[in-house]
Structures are given as C-alpha cells and as structure tokens.
C-alpha cells in the first residue's frame with residue numbers, strides 16, 4: 001500500500017443543500033480519475049456512495065459516505081455529507097476530520113435552505129472553505145448570481161479562481177485565472193478570445209483579494225498593480241489554509257465539465273495535512289498544542305460509525321499523526337478505555353479495500369472496536385489528551401417509541417442502541433416520570449429513518465407517538481391531615497396513626513421530611529417507614545399521576561399499638577394521610593419550560609413572534625445577526641413537541657432553533673383540569 005506524504009494528501013468534505021449535486025460530483029470524480037469504470041447515477045440508484053437501501057429508495061443521501069481517488073500522484077479523500085437538515089449531525093461530527101470543506105451550491109437553485117445551513121455549520125470551521133458552484137449546465141444557471149447570493153446572505157465573500165465558459169446547455173469549460181488557461185473537453189487549451197477581458201478583470205480581483213491578506217503582498221500589489229505568479233500562488237494557498245479567502249470554482253457534476261479542473265485546483269491550492277499539522281488538543285481542562293507527524297505520536301479521530309448488519313460496526317477514522325497498524329493498541333480518552341485496531345480498510349462507498357496500516361493524514365475504517373465510538377479520539381496508550389470535542393446541536397424533535405409487538409419490547413432497546421450509535425444527535429432515554437422511552441433528534445425524517453433501520457436490519461417493528469409531558473404535582477397552600485390505619489379483625493392486626501403538617505417549599509427544593517415526634521408517641525423505628533410511605537406516594541403522584549415535588553411534610557403526632565403496629569401499617573397510614581392532606585393544599589401542576597433561541601430571517605419575524613404567543617411562549621429578547629434575528633424565548637415543552645415543523649412551514653424552511661430545559665412553572669387552570677380528568681378516566685391509576 002502506497003504511503004502518501006502529508007503534501008500529497010487532500011481531505012475534502014462536500015457539504016451543501018440536498019440536491020446540489022454532491023454525490024453526483026463524487027461519482028464523476030471517481031469516474032474521471034478511473035477509480036470506477038462506470039458513471040453511477042442518482043436517478044438509477046447505482047452510485048458508489050448512496051449505497052444504503054434507504055438511500056437508493058429515496059434517491060438522496062441519508063448519511064455521510066466516504067470515498068477516495070488517486071490522482072496525479074496525490075490521494076484525495078472525499079467525505080460526502082448528507083444535505084438534508086435532519087442529518088446535520090454527520091457534518092458537525094466529521095468536520096474535524098478534514099482540512100477542507102467544499103460548499104457545493106446549485107447554480108440554478110438560489111440561496112437554498114440547505115446551503116444556508118451548511119454555511120452556518122462552517123462558521124466555526126477555521127480551516128479551508130471552498131465554494132463550488134455546480135449544475136452550471138442547468139437552465140437558469142448563473143455563477144455570478146450564486147456567488148452574490150452567498151455573499152449577501154452569509155457574509156462570506158467567495159473569490160473566483162475559475163470562471164465558466166458559457167452556461168446552461170452551452171457550458172463547455174472553465175477558465176483558470178491563475179494559469180490563464182481554459183479547461184474544456186479537449187483538456188488544457190488557450191483561453192478563448194472572447195473570454196480574455198473577463199479573465200483579466202477577474203484575475204485582478206483575485207490578486208487584490210490575495211494581496212489584502214498579507215502586508216508584503218499588498219505593497220507589491222500597490223506598487224505594480226499585480227502580483228508575481230509565484231507570490232499569487234503562495235499567497236492564495238496560505239490565505240485559503242488560514243480561512244482568510246474562500247475561493248470559488250464552477251462545474252457540472254452531471255456532464256463532468258470543470259470537474260478535473262477543480263481537482264487540479266484542489267491539488268494546487270487547497271491545504272494538505274502539512275498545512276494543518278499544528279493542532280490544538282484538550283488535556284483535562286487545558287488546551288495544548290500538538291504537532292502532527294507521520295512518524296510521531298498516535299493521534300486519530302472517529303468521525304462516523306456505520307453499522308453494517310453482517311460485518312458489524314465500521315468506525316471511520318481520520319489519522320492525524322503516527323500510524324495505526326493492525327494490532328496497534330490505543331487509548332480513547334472520551335470513553336476512558338483501551339482499544340485495539342483489528343482489520344482495517346480504505347473505503348469507497350460500501351466497497352472496502354484491505355489495508356494493514358492507516359498513515360497520518362489518511363482516512364480509513366476499522367472494524368470490531370470494543371470501546372471506541374463515534375467522536376472518540378485515538379491516542380497513545382499512556383496519553384490522555386483528546387481532539388477538541390464538537391458541539392452537537394440540541395434536539396428539535398421528540399417522539400415516544402415503543403415496539404409494535406409486545407414480544408419485541410426487550411429486543412428494541414439493544415437494537416436501538418446500535419442504530420442510533422450511528423448518529424450522535426439522536427438520543428434515546430427512558431423518561432422516568434412518564435415511563436416512556438423517548439427518542440429525540442433533529443427532525444421527523446431522521447426519527448423515521450431509525451424505524452426503518454430497526455425493521456430492515458434487526459427485524460423489529462416500532463412505532464412513534466407524541467410523548468407525554470413530564471408534569472409535576474405540587475401544592476400552593478399548607479394544611480394538616482391525620483390518618484389512622486387500623487385492621488384488628490382476626491389474626492395479627494395492623495395499627496399505625498400519623499398526624500401531618502403539609503406545606504409548600506421553594507420551587508426546586510423537592511421533598512423535605514421533618515420528624516417532630518416527641519415523647520415516643522411513635523417509636524423511632526417506625527419513622528423511616530413513614531418517610532418511605534411519603535416518598536413512594538409522591539413518586540406515583542396524587543392528583544394526575546405525576547411526581548410530587550416541592551412539598552414539606554412534618555410528622556408531629558401519632559399513636560401506635562404494642563402488638564399490631566408494623567412498618568407496613570405506618571407506611572400505609574403515611575401514604576393515606578398525605579393523599580388526603582394533599583387535596584386540601586390547593587394542588588397544582590407544574591410543567592417544564594424551555595429556553596429557546598430561534599434563528600429567523602428578518603422577514604419572518606412577525607409570524608414567528610405571533611406564533612410564539614399562541615404557544616404560551618414569552619419573548620425574552622432579540623439580537624440582530626446579519627440578516628437574521630436571534631430571538632430568545634421561553635416556551636412550555638408541551639408546545640414545543642410540534643414546534644419545529646410549524647416553524648419550518650412559515651419560514652420557508654429557514655427557521656431554526658436550539659433549546660434547553662430552563663425550569664418548571666405552573667400550568668394554566670384549564671389545561672390542569674384536562675390533564676387531571678384524563679388521568680382519572682384512564683387506567684393509569
């Protein structure tokens with residue numbers, strides 16, 4: 001297996017709207033570089049990267065796929081990220097694995113939602129950012145307009161390095177502004193005469209942009225009104241690697257025009273692992289610098305898990321430093337565990353090519369890891385540092401999940417764990433208050449896909465339904481209560497009597513138990529049973545079946561019987577006294593309130609704000625960010641379960657939000673009555 005030096009490697013991730021042509025582009029790259037001898041088509045369901053049955057059925061990518069090509073003595077690894085917003089987690093998690101994010105934009109698509117989302121994800125990405133305008137052969141394709149839309153809406157200013165020759169059906173090549181050559185079906189040729197003015201103008205613009213990133217270059221430019229070819233290339237490479245210039249290219253993945261020219265630019269101008277070998281790692285709560293080198297200390301990162309039903313889990317790994325060999329032992333700090341590399345592969349979609357080593361700078365896959373999961377770092381056995389953790393987006397969709405057939409209930413948990421291990425934005429938790437298993441994630445498509453994978457891979461049928469709200473019960477007034485539990489007919493009797501003072505506590509204090517028994521009216525060995533009776537009753541709920549919180553109960557008097565008293569008798573008395581007393585204490589329900597930050601383009605603000613108030617939400621503040629508002633709001637969880645589809649529908653898909661739990665608050669009277677009535681009608685009692 002050939003070992004590539006850092007300078008001969010390029011790692012790219014294709015991001016952008018679903019339908020922009022990322023998978024088609026990868027396919028065309030495989031074909032043009034002869035990695036594959038047939039051009040796969042999305043519409044025919046035979047591409048190398050969209051191989052999952054769900055993907056070929058839907059004709060769209062649902063998960064990150066990887067491939068690579070050998071081209072002109074270089075190896076180019078390609079990560080194809082799904083563009084649909086529900087699957088954004090794959091992009092976020094895999095970004096640390098590449099030096100370059102290639103934003104693929106549809107030349108005929110305007111400023112698409114998925115494009116906007118991809119650009120948002122890249123805001124944090126300090127490394128190379130590239131725009132590739134695709135589908136230039138489509139009707140209404142417009143290169144300049146597409147770049148302008150990106151500039152206007154996202155505040156990124158893409159600078160052309162290639163410009164198109166012709167458009168739509170007549171798109172036949174690109175002019176390379178640096179080489180001052182054209183690339184067409186005939187290969188590298190002279191620039192057509194009618195393009196020379198456009199080339200000169202665009203080349204000057206490119207020089208100016210490069211000059212602005214470096215003082216020496218700026219002086220040279222101001223003096224000569226141009227840069228030497230050598231300084232232009234050196235300056236451009238550095239500016240791209242530092243994220244100071246976002247270069248723009250143009251192609252048609254469908255026809256292949258411009259694709260090889262783009263690959264040439266990838267080799268010539270885009271950063272390699274050599275340009276990014278200084279990494280910042282975390283070590284405990286400190287940051288530390290780490291220099292990657294092919295023969296240095298081990299450092300890698302698992303950016304994707306693919307659960308193959310027959311082969312087991314494939315962990316896609318990016319090595320930054322050192323060499324991973326079959327048998328290499330390593331440590332994964334995120335899991336605080338050791339692991340060992342077994343068989344390893346270079347992946348081209350679902351096709352795998354055995355390899356015995358994955359070198360620094362490379363991307364490959366491992367199978368049968370014991371402890372490592374997605375987002376695990378791979379470090380030397382005695383090291384404790386880790387790749388900087390990514391920040392996952394918070395959930396926007398929730399569904400309760402249960403097996404269709406009761407008999408699958410046991411199996412569902414383990415199968416689900418395997419399916420969702422592929423996507424760290426999905427969580428599966430037992431809600432102890434509502435006794436439901438809740439699946440949360442980034443959207444309905446994503447959660448539906450979980451069901452399909454469960455069925456196809458593990459033969460488990462599950463269904464989703466709206467989750468119950470984890471209300472809590474509490475009181476607003478104090479009261480006294482008393483209960484005597486007495487059964488003295490036949491056999492051994494039962495006897496216990498308690499007197500309680502019940503009162504509300506501050507919000508969030510939970511449960512307070514006060515033992516104020518004096519003079520042994522209740523022997524001290526029964527006191528724990530009284531407390532236990534309270535705790536168990538409060539767990540089960542009293543008025544609507546939800547946990548009771550923020551209540552103090554003082555036991556101040558009672559009586560016992562020498563023979564008939566028992567722990568059980570006192571527990572029952574305690575439970576009954578609480579139930580009776582609680583109802584006198586003006587009980588209410590509390591509901592979870594979440595903090596939301598809603599991001600919407602200005603033009604939708606009116607609708608979004610109106611909707612928030614119909615959902616019993618409160619607006620807490622707003623901030624202008626470019627052409628968007630960041631709206632802070634609080635909203636009851638009950639209203640949030642269905643919020644994302646609604647927000648998308650009246651913002652043309654452009655609204656987004658993040659959320660986190662804030663606090664519990666009183667439920668309005670009318671809703672409380674409904675919840676209480678529903679519980680009383682129900683067999684949950």
Ligand SMILES: Nc1nc2c(ncn2[C@@H]2O[C@H](COP(=O)(O)OP(=O)(O)O)[C@@H](O)[C@H]2O)c(=O)[nH]1
Nearest residue numbers: 017018019020021022023024042135252253254
């Ligand atoms: N005419 C034309 N169609 C394209 C081009 N690139 C992709 N397509 C089509 O656009 C659709 C979506 O492409 P796909 O590669 O799945 O987009 P992705 O979601 O970004 O991966 C498919 O029907 C492709 O055949 C292109 O350059 N020209």
Ligand SMILES: [Mg+2]
Nearest residue numbers: 022023060061
């Ligand atoms: Mg795709």
